[in-house]
Amino acid sequence: MGDAAVANVTVYAHAVDGDDLWRVHVRPSAFPVDAKVVVDNKGQFEKKTAFHVRLANGTREITDPVERRKYVASCWTAPAA
Numbered sequence: 001m002g003d004a005a006v007a008n009v010t011v012y013a014h015a016v017d018g019d020d021l022w023r024v025h026v027r028p029s030a031f032p033v034d035a036k037v038v039v040d041n042k043g044q045f046e047k048k049t050a051f052h053v054r055l056a057n058g059t060r061e062i063t064d065p066v067e068r069r070k071y072v073a074s075c076w077t078a079p080a081a
Helices: 065-076
Strands: 009-016 019-026 035-041 044-050 052-055 058-061
Antiparallel strands (some): 035 044, 052 058
16 A cells, blocks of 8 residues: 555554454545455456445445546545635
């Protein structure tokens, strides 16, 4: 994802009842971030770049370029001065 995106990630370790509990906090990015992922396609591993968004309690990939542009414009386009 790149150094700039990784700078938004903080990891905390906690001990709870003798067990380790890890909390990962990710601050919203100031810009769109593409992830380099590996997809298992029936035993064939394929590397690709993907754009995922968090919607409600799930994560989904936006594959349609038009929908991606709309999402990016709604989240990262600066308002007119």
